[in-house]
Amino acid sequence: MIALRRRPRLPAxxxxxxxxxxxxxxxxxxxxxxxxxxxxxDVRHGEVLALVGPNGAGKSTLLAALCGDLRPAAxxxxxxxxxxxxxxxxxLALRRSMLPQKHTLSxxxxxxxxxxxxxxxxxxxxxxxxxxxxVATALRxxxxxxxxxxxxxxxxxxxxxxxxxxxxLAQRAATVLLDEPTAALDIRHQELVxxxxxxxxxxxxxxxxxxxxxxxxxxxxxxxxxxxxxxLAACGPSADVLTADRLTEVxxxxxxxxxxxxxxxxLVLPRRGE
Amino acid sequence: xxxxxxxxxPALLIAGLAVALVVMVVVAAALGQVNIPxxxxxxxxxxxxxxxxxxxxxxxxxxNALWLVRFPRVALAVVTGASLxxxxxxxxGVFGNPLAEPGVIGVxxxxxxxxxxxxxxxxxxxxxxxxxxxxxxxxxxxxxxVYVVSRSGGRTEVVTLLLTxxxxxxxxxxxxxxxxxxxxxxxxxxxxxxxxxxxxxxxWPAVGAVTPCAVVGVAVALTxxxxxxxxxxxxxxxxQLGVDVERLRLLxxxxxxxxxxxxxxxxxxxxxxxxxxxxxxxMAVGPGHRALIPASALGGALILVTGDLVARTSIAYQExxxxxxxxxxxxxxxxxxxxxxxSRAGGWG
Numbered sequence: 010m011i012a013l014r015r016r017p018r019l020p021a022x023x024x025x026x027x028x029x030x031x032x033x034x035x036x037x038x039x040x041x042x043x044x045x046x047x048x049x050x051d052v053r054h055g056e057v058l059a060l061v062g063p064n065g066a067g068k069s070t071l072l073a074a075l076c077g078d079l080r081p082a083a084x085x086x087x088x089x090x091x092x093x094x095x096x097x098x099x100x101l102a103l104r105r106s107m108l109p110q111k112h113t114l115s116x117x118x119x120x121x122x123x124x125x126x127x128x129x130x131x132x133x134x135x136x137x138x139x140x141x142x143x144v145a146t147a148l149r150x151x152x153x154x155x156x157x158x159x160x161x162x163x164x165x166x167x168x169x170x171x172x173x174x175x176x177x178l179a180q181r182a183a184t185v186l187l188d189e190p191t192a193a194l195d196i197r198h199q200e201l202v203x204x205x206x207x208x209x210x211x212x213x214x215x216x217x218x219x220x221x222x223x224x225x226x227x228x229x230x231x232x233x234x235x236x237x238x239x240x241l242a243a244c245g246p247s248a249d250v251l252t253a254d255r256l257t258e259v260x261x262x263x264x265x266x267x268x269x270x271x272x273x274x275x276l277v278l279p280r281r282g283e
Numbered sequence: 284x285x286x287x288x289x290x291x292x293p294a295l296l297i298a299g300l301a302v303a304l305v306v307m308v309v310v311a312a313a314l315g316q317v318n319i320p321x322x323x324x325x326x327x328x329x330x331x332x333x334x335x336x337x338x339x340x341x342x343x344x345x346x347n348a349l350w351l352v353r354f355p356r357v358a359l360a361v362v363t364g365a366s367l368x369x370x371x372x373x374x375x376g377v378f379g380n381p382l383a384e385p386g387v388i389g390v391x392x393x394x395x396x397x398x399x400x401x402x403x404x405x406x407x408x409x410x411x412x413x414x415x416x417x418x419x420x421x422x423x424x425x426x427x428x429v430y431v432v433s434r435s436g437g438r439t440e441v442v443t444l445l446l447t448x449x450x451x452x453x454x455x456x457x458x459x460x461x462x463x464x465x466x467x468x469x470x471x472x473x474x475x476x477x478x479x480x481x482x483x484x485x486x487w488p489a490v491g492a493v494t495p496c497a498v499v500g501v502a503v504a505l506t507x508x509x510x511x512x513x514x515x516x517x518x519x520x521x522x523q524l525g526v527d528v529e530r531l532r533l534l535x536x537x538x539x540x541x542x543x544x545x546x547x548x549x550x551x552x553x554x555x556x557x558x559x560x561x562x563x564x565x566m567a568v569g570p571g572h573r574a575l576i577p578a579s580a581l582g583g584a585l586i587l588v589t590g591d592l593v594a595r596t597s598i599a600y601q602e603x604x605x606x607x608x609x610x611x612x613x614x615x616x617x618x619x620x621x622x623x624x625x626s627r628a629g630g631w632g
Contacts, residue, residue, distance in 0.1 A: 017525075076523060077522075077523075078519055078522065078523070097525075097527075098522055098525045098526065098527050099525035099526075099527075100525075101523075101525065102523060102524050102525030103525070106523070107520075107523045109517075109519065109520055109523075113516070113517050114515050114516060114517075115379035115380065115381075115514075115515045115517075116376075116381070116515045116565070116570035117565075117569070117570055118512070118515060118569070118570055118571070119569070122512075122569070122571065123516070126512060126513050126516060126524060127524070129509060129510075129512075129513050129524050129525065129526070130524055130525040132509065180524070
């Protein structure tokens, strides 16, 4: 039953500034409706791209398509300038990692075991030797060391989220896709996650983060892509994209953008009863 | 951080189970209507493989009793138990559900229909392999059916899985009933004893027919171990980690059918071994499949050799059906598992 399998092609080291992941005229349908509609977007090595937009704008669907989970109805996706379809699942796993929104586990593996699963794509390659180091570093970076030996299923939501992040980091893929990594986290760990994203980018990785907190996006992302009803409303440096008028229109809620009194960096705030 | 916490534990468990199995095999061969001391059992084996060491059985016809009756029976117990334990662990891994088991979800009964049909109609188109072959085809179809029916959105709900099992078991039991209705008195007796689960029909040809299925099944299952670990994260995350989920599933379904048919073909339906054993192993060394699969195979073999010994020696000149015995023990265990799964999941999620 052991079929001959193609040896996986190992990825070349990421080149700072090169396009890591590119979507062209991408349309993704769910139940016959275009949830992502004609989106053209690329992510480069060394940058953090925040994907923002209201609920139901198609952020997670776009991410799932970029990841290869959903087949687009139209358009193309290229990974490291090759079509997504040219890679086997394993080869893709060596090039991009993905943090899902929900974390499930059918059996009570320990948190450390879960993080080690991130190393599975590297089994049998020369980089397998880095396994222990990658796991230990990832656990530290995600602040998950204290509960590494506890069963994942017994952890709190926030702890599970950090373990899942550590698993993604241990995978050491050059393109990192994070779907709402901060949703279950307290403010310290939200900052920690975006610190990790920045460090990944500094290492030459390309990071795409779906995030609801516009202020976090403004603070940490190199570029922001704003989705509205499946279409790309704007994409560029955060100061250009996150303007009060545009956000107010897209979110259908009065939003103001103010300079921080001390640093001058833009703060994105909903206008509340005055 | 410790690199691999308690890495010695699985190895210790597997070694311990292997030793216990060897001891139990000798004990099971020694005990019966005529007791043959263990050293004479070992001596007899050594003489057969050409080593003139140790005493030969002193009892009249002792050597024949060992080689014609007990050894094939113990060997069939080992193969059947290993198949059931291994099938249970693989099935739970691929369904992502600790309650999956060949007997519970109806794969055993499905395979049994195939085997019984061949017995009743007297088919021999594959020679010695006919019964196993028919059990395999029916087992494969049943596994596929249960798998397709009980899953929705990439998950197997406990309730759906168990209800599917009830439906499959009902249809299979009815089919078995029809076959029994159509069969002669002799065949009827054979099917009844076999339906209750028994190793009484063990012969060397039977052992020879099922052993290759079991060996291939366990070997392929072992190659899937790491991927089954990753599958615990869910299908999408597993695919994102480079696991070809469709291929893994198909491979596992074939493995389950192979192992179940190996277990069912000559011993009938023996339930709950595949449920209890992997669960105990998980409690001892955690859920990692690289330890779980071999330990479940060894544990299943150990339990079945022991169970069969109890079944044939506890009442003089009578035999308890083995399947009845395992269900007596396994049923309450399953009940406890159900309750626990329910309280853990906070309802039937």
